Amino acid sequence: MDEKFDCIVIGGGVAGLAAAMTLARNNMKFLLIERGEFAGSKNVSGGVLWGSDLAKLVPNYWEEEDGGWERFINHRRLTLMDEQSAFTLDFKSSHFNEPPYSGVVVLRSKFDNWLSGKVQEAIDASDFAMDSFIATNIKVDEVLMENDKAVGIRTGEDEFHADSVIIAEGVNNLLTRQVGLQDDYVPADHMLTGIKEIIRFDQEVLEQKFQLNELSGMSNEFVGWATDGVEGGGFLYTNRDTISLGLVLGIKDMREKKKSPHDVLNHFKTHPAIADIIKGGEVVEYSAHVVSSGDKRVMPKELYKEGILLVGESANLLMNAGKAIQGMDYAMRSGILAAETIVKAKEKDDYSSATLSDYRKKMDESYVMKDINGFQDAVHLLHTETMQQKVPNLICDFGRQFFTIKNEPTPKSKDMLKDAVKRHASFWELVKLGFKAGKSL
Incomplete structure (x- = not known):
């Protein structure tokens, strides 16, 4: 294989596959190299792929009987926890029932493999069906530089x-640092560990448990007691006949508090609200992996240089501002935009930094960087002690008072709230929090 490619894509995750699909559809000659035995074989992450870019890559994906996704999201929950209670903001709407869906739950080992097959179909339909390749089980040791x-x-x-x-x-x-786009390892205080269990149920039982209809699904984020005092939060996503239950935990905070991810997850599972959910389920998979915190200070100093573009988590493109954990959608959009930039570079026969800087412009104009730049204060606010511990405790305390009925005079709600604030925070703390939240959200 001595011929020269228009582009080599390193990595067969969501970002790399999105780039490859875009290259194939634009009749580019490329090589995608994946370290695993197949795309997705080493990927243990999963969750919700938000947005409509999947429909652009695979039109009418929802019509496939055995597509790569599990369920579409029409039910969202945000749960605040203390030791005994859970106060949940719950939203469900048939507005989200019509495709293309605003979010689909995926198990990445299955989804990436499925999307890889779609890329191969695009290669087969291109002018370079015999010259473009998806090569698996190969590790890239070095990006060649001249x-x-x-x-x-x-x-x-x-x-x-x-x-x-x-x-x-x-x-x-590793390769991002090798080519000089990142100087050193990202500090531990800007990185998180994601830990997850896949718990299986009879599908009918699962659908009844979560009030699901056909392929509808639910996502649930958790803040507070779930993490046993460690910076982070929890999540639950409904798959076809399993749930993904897990935590995202600050590496530095976990190390300083001498706690292991597995112990914190077991702690999470003992909460009454979670114990009721997982009762009768069978743990069939356990996994952990490192993710970015969403702090843009950890991003590489640039997303491009001569002949190189960075996409997805290699550029630390991830954000959780409290509404949803976004990463796969950022990866997919960055892969598409990077490939479009390479297509234009080929038309000009110019792969210089001046030409590839268009990728940076496209990214800055996209929702990805606009959200990352616009919600940094929200990312930082979410990781404060007030939001991680005091607010969940306060809200659950108020909930217990509000929903408890006794054979005695009932206090006014405002008095219940005052009492809860006095026990867990101060009015001044809440005023500051409200001001910061108003600015950041």
């Missing part, structure tokens, strides 16, 4: 050359 410009990759003793390289290697961005 005069500070990417000219290909090295894997073992083999070299493959290309006019451009899209790095979609994920959060363990």
